[in-house]
Amino acid sequence: MLLDSLLTDMAVGWRNLGRNRKRTALTWGAIALAQAALVWMTAFMNGYQADIFDTLTGPMLGHVQVHAPKYLDDNLVERVLPRADALEKAIAGLPRVASVSPRVYGPVLAAQKQMGHVAMVAGLDLALEDRPGGLLAGLPARELPGRGEALVGRELARSMGLKPGDTLALMGQAADGSIASGLYRVKGLVETAVEPLNRNGILMGLAQAQDLLAMPDEVHEIVVKADSPADIPGVAAAMRGLKALSGDDVRTWDQLAPQIASILKVMGHFNLVIMVLVFITTVAGVANTMLMATYERGHEFGMLLSLGCRPGRLSRMLLMEALVLGLAGVATGTALGLAFTWHQRLDMSAFFGGKDSFAFNGMNMSLVIPYIPRARDVLMGVGAVMATSALACLWPARRISRMEPSEALRS
Amino acid sequence: MRLPSLLPALLLLVPFPAALRAAQAPPVRQVTRMLDDLFRSKSSLAEVELVSRTDTQDRRLKLRMWTKGQDRSLIIIDEPERDAGTATLRVGNNLWNYLPKIARTIRVPPSMMLASWMGTDFTNDDLVKDSSYEHDFRFGPGAPSRDPAGWLYTGVARAGVVGRWQKIEWVVDAEGSLPLLARYFDRKGLLARTMSFSRVERMGGRLLPTLMVLKSVDQPGHVMELRYLSARFDIPLSDDTFSLSRLERR
Incomplete structure (x- = not known):
């Protein structure tokens, strides 16, 4: 009715x-x-x-990051996460963890001839970073750097006059306090989603950067991605509860980039x-x-x-x-x-x-x-x-x- | 005068040695020349041990250092073995590092002048800019210093001088012939580091403080010790000693 x-x-x-x-x-x-x-x-x-x-x-912060205490304050090369392999495995074994990416960073002087240029070595798990959402997403596998090779950020390459095939000399401080130096062939020039890497970055395989900076089984950063953004708090809490990470600095993306x-x-x-x-x-x-x-x-x-x-x-x-x-x-x-x-x-x-x-x-x-x-x-x-x-x-x-x-x- | 009003004046006098109370402060020029020449003279060759302690690691380097005038120097690392042969050459405001492992010389760009020298608390700028207290700073007359006991000279950077330090305070001994302490103030006028001088020994025909301890205010726990093992002054050194070709031939 x-x-x-x-x-x-x-x-x-x-x-x-x-x-x-x-x-x-x-x-x-x-x-x-x-x-x-x-x-x-x-x-x-x-x-x-x-x-x-x-x-x-996606490419840079991930959802959760782990560093040694104080690393984010002063970025000192000697503030490392030891037993990196075991840490990676422990994190990868947690529920709702999609990927675990270890990274190594080291400020260096880079020179093609004699003039030094300020640069930053980034040691990456190339196979992981080459996937969608990684730092090197979309780069064909044949263009990834091999032993004795490195990729150079496009802007850095322009300011240094570098082109693929050139030889690059690097000098910096190793994690054990010694002087790090090495010669690398420029495999290619890259443009990533992370501007500082385009401006200063020298990207190479993780093991190679660990060799250069005297960091056997040590890394500066572990980048973790959860299955979905909704899983981030749970994954971060589980990581903080891991015995292997006790005392380490575990932060979520919004703690790492509060302004954004x-x-x-x-x-x-x-x-x-x-x-x-x-x-x-x-x-x-x-x-x-x-x-x-x-x-x-x-x-x-x-x-x-x-x-x-x-x-x-x-x-x-x-x-x-x-x-x-x-x-x-x-x-x-x-x-x-x-x-x-x-x-x-x-x-x-x-x-x-x-x-x-x-x-x-x-x-x-x-x-x-x-x-x-x-x-x-x-x-x-x-x-x-x-x-x-x-x-x-x-x-x-x-x-x-x-x-x-x-x-x-x-x- | 009543006793209470005399007390502050008496207390001020107590810590100073009697000799200082009676003596005149050494002339500023004598002190700045001493500071400029003590470790360098016209030319010098020294063996030095450098120990760097931070909250994460201890590091020990053994170095040989050549200087000629105030703008040429060469430093070669002898120890530890893995860094042996690494060298730094300074000519004027230019700085080069030679890396024996890769047989390459890299010039340090101006933007890296404030970066650490070879991972120590010294900066590249310290090697280049530490040129002349007499010419780069305007020092006032000496005043009595209580801790350490001696004469305090305050030097303010002269207008137009580009450098890290706005002000440097030097405390020298009663005769003005040896440094005891230096306090470095940054461009904001804040105390950035102190360097103390001790273990006075005769070396190369002159009395020298052979131990220098550098402490950075903004890096608590960082201590660097520079120990002179031997030193010779006013030795003949050819200009070629400070050339790039010689650096790479070593």
Whole structure:
């Protein structure tokens, strides 16, 4: 019975929207535009956040890192994690751990002829770093450096005038305090997602860097990736509980890069700002439409009240009219928003001279952002529009409830 | 004068040796020349043991050091064996390191001047910029020093002099002939390190403090000792000693 009544009210509401088509179209369009903007903006922000998170945690930081105590304070080459093989195995054996990547770093002077250049040796597990999400992702296996070979960051190579096949002399301090030196053939020039490595990096196999820096079975850093971002706290807690890591410094990505983590958090609040704009647009549009409807249809309402229709029924009809208008607008807006974002990406390279990335805070941020529309954001818009449509009826409904039929008939 | 008002003055006098109370501070020029020449003279050759202690490791190096004038020096590491033959040549403001394992010479770029020299608490800049107290600093007259007992000379870097130190305080002995302590203040005016001088011995025909202990304020637990094993001064040294070709032929 109630359902029949609601459906009737809905049908009446839909028909009433056709009385002033221009006004209805304007309100419909405004709601649709606001919802489309919400879907587009949230999809862009989701994509941008995901891109930053992947860039940050993918090749360089990982999800969790282990260092020797104080290493992150002074980066001294002698602050090493001993028994690296055993540590790696212990971490890899934990649940929800996707990968474990050991790394070695050493500041060096690099020279092709005589002039020294400031550089940083990075010793990497090349097989791991060559996988998607690694520092060397996408580099063909034949281009990975072998024994006596190294890859050089493209900017460093440019400033040193290096090209593949050249010989590079390195000098630094080894972890045991002795003087590290070695000659390496430049296997290739690389551009990674990590800007400091492009600027100063000399990348080589882990064992080779351990030889150069006198670090047998020792590393400076172990980078761990969890199966998914949601698993990070659990993996970090399990690592902190490992006896083999007791006393070592275990930190999650947001502890390692708190500034970027804050930026990502703030970006999440942008969605709320867009949501408020949708609220305002909907309230203004729907309230205006409904209020005008009550003024224009005073005579009709008076007649209905005289015939015995209760004010509550009239208010419900008005509410249905507003909800139908909101629903039509939000459906159109959602369709529009999804059409612009579903399997689409925003290419901003044209604004940056054709470059597909830019350096920020040591990372190469992509200028081609994939849109990631999420059901949660779309439903948030739908809910906001429906709620504000209902709210926008409060004033007109109050006016109807106070209406005198005789006065309304004369209007 | 009542006794209480005399007390502070009396207390100030107590720690100073009687000789210092009576004597005049040695002239500034005599002190700065002594500081410039004591370990170098016109030319010198010294054998030195350098011990570096940090919270993570102890390291001992044995070095031979040649100097000529104030802008040429050559340091060769003799021990430990794995680093033997590694050499640093300084000519003016230029610094080169020779690495015998790979038979290569690498010039230290200006951006690395504040980096550690061979993993010690000395910086490359210490080797290059430690040129002349007489010319690079403006020293005020000596004032009595209580700890250690001697004369305190405060030198402020002259305008236009580029270097790590804004101010250096030297405490020298009563005669102004031997250094006892140096305090180095960085460009912000903060104390960065102290170097104490002790174990005075006759070496190369002159009295020298043969042990220097360097402590860095910003690196607690880091101590570096420089021990002179032998020294000869004003020996004939050809300019070729300080040439790159000679460095690589060693």
